[in-house]
Amino acid sequence: MTWARDTSAEEATAQLTAFADAGGTLIDTADVYGEGDAERLIGTLIRDVVPRSELVIATKAVLTPEGGRDASRRHLIRALDASLARLGIDEVDLWQLHAFDHAIPLEETLAAVDFAVSTGRTAYAGVCNYAGWQLAAAAVWQRCGEARAPIVSAQAEYSLLARDAELELLPAAAHVGVGVLAWSPLGRGVLTGKYRTGVPADSRAATPHFADFVRPYLDERCRRIVESVTTAADGLGVSPLTVALSWIRDRPGVSSAIVGARTHAQLLGVLQAEKLTLPWEIREALDDVSDS
Numbered sequence: 001m002t003w004a005r006d007t008s009a010e011e012a013t014a015q016l017t018a019f020a021d022a023g024g025t026l027i028d029t030a031d032v033y034g035e036g037d038a039e040r041l042i043g044t045l046i047r048d049v050v051p052r053s054e055l056v057i058a059t060k061a062v063l064t065p066e067g068g069r070d071a072s073r074r075h076l077i078r079a080l081d082a083s084l085a086r087l088g089i090d091e092v093d094l095w096q097l098h099a100f101d102h103a104i105p106l107e108e109t110l111a112a113v114d115f116a117v118s119t120g121r122t123a124y125a126g127v128c129n130y131a132g133w134q135l136a137a138a139a140v141w142q143r144c145g146e147a148r149a150p151i152v153s154a155q156a157e158y159s160l161l162a163r164d165a166e167l168e169l170l171p172a173a174a175h176v177g178v179g180v181l182a183w184s185p186l187g188r189g190v191l192t193g194k195y196r197t198g199v200p201a202d203s204r205a206a207t208p209h210f211a212d213f214v215r216p217y218l219d220e221r222c223r224r225i226v227e228s229v230t231t232a233a234d235g236l237g238v239s240p241l242t243v244a245l246s247w248i249r250d251r252p253g254v255s256s257a258i259v260g261a262r263t264h265a266q267l268l269g270v271l272q273a274e275k276l277t278l279p280w281e282i283r284e285a286l287d288d289v290s291d292s
């Protein structure tokens with residue numbers, strides 16, 4: 001999301017190289033990120049840095065540059081074609097509906113998904129930020145027709161600071177056999193512990209375009225959870241980031257966690273989480289403190 005805006009081409013190159021070297025494959029972006037510049041940068045990198053064949057490329061459509069939503073067939077196919085052009089490829093691996101649009105019949109939106117798959121523009125389709133009933137409605141509708149493309153994934157915000165997905169989205173995903181991709185698994189960066197004593201000048205909360213995004217997680221409840229994560233990290237000899245990512249990675253129904261590292265150094269810290277499996281006592285303690 002931050003590539004070509006807060007993350008330079010040089011930093012993005014270093015990140016993608018380290019990620020691929022560590023065995024990472026999924027690169028998630030969207031047509032509106034950086035007004036299309038994120039996709040353009042990824043297109044350059046999969047041509048010159050890491051072969052496209054080694055990656056799973058996922059992008060999204062529905063949101064408009066003006067901040068609205070348009071899930072009409074016309075807008076969606078035009079947006080996908082524009083994404084493919086910016087990425088410099090003929091097909092994405094996963095194309096996702098970025099948000100639910102109440103103004104457009106769901107059947108029309110899903111017809112665009114079917115067209116995108118049948119014409120080879122995408123291999124698979126998913127949704128993002130859907131409520132549980134919206135995911136279930138879309139997944140079941142797609143199952144009802146032989147020529148319809150199945151919904152295979154659902155992105156949702158999910159972390160120790162944001163567990164609303166457990167109420168409806170995760171049960172719905174389990175019922176219809178859809179994998180969940182957890183976005184902002186570090187609680188919009190707060191679970192790293194960087195905000196424990198204030199807002200660092202180089203943090204996202206200090207930028208005008210992300211300040212409002214981070215602020216809701218700087219309250220007293222979140223502070224208590226961050227302190228618990230920090231205590232667990234100190235006891236295990238790892239970073240709070242590692243504890244938070246290990247917790248979300250092993251939650252039932254979660255297929256993967258999507259991180260938005262701004263720098264190469266941050267990504268290297270993220271990759272350390274793969275080495276840790278939380279002891280059940282710590283996992284239960286974090287479950288309790290974050291569920292209050």
